[in-house]
Amino acid sequence: MTREEIRQTVIGALSDIAPETDPGTTDPRADLREALDIDSMDFLNFVIALHKRLQVEIPEADYPKLLTVAGATDYLAVKLGA
Template sequence: MNEAEIREALWQELGNIAPEMDLRQLDPSANLREALDIDSMDFLNFVTAIHRRLGVDIPELDYPKLGTLDGAVNYLKVKLRR
């Protein structure tokens, strides 16, 4: 899976959580919880959706690495190479 495909998957899953947001305008370095005004349960739902969709195990200690769009893309690129 390439970077564009990962980013598209993230946008789609974030769109399920924050459908009112224009995710294409999201600053990729912005904190997702703040930029999308989502709470910790929404963020957990996002992480769970990514796990299910991409089949990537994401330990709780790694959740902060998914805090921005760029961070999530970089994290998942590494995990999907294995």
């Protein structure tokens, strides 16, 4: 899986969590909770969606690494060996 495919997966998961927003146009370094106005349950659902879509374990200690589109893409690229 390429970094772009991972980024698209991240954006797709965010679109499912916050369908009224367009995460693809969000600053990739912006805090997702603020930029998309999502709460802690929405963020947890985002992490679960990434786990299901990519079949990768994401420990709770790593959740802060997923707070931006860029951070999530970087983190998942390392986990997936992209």
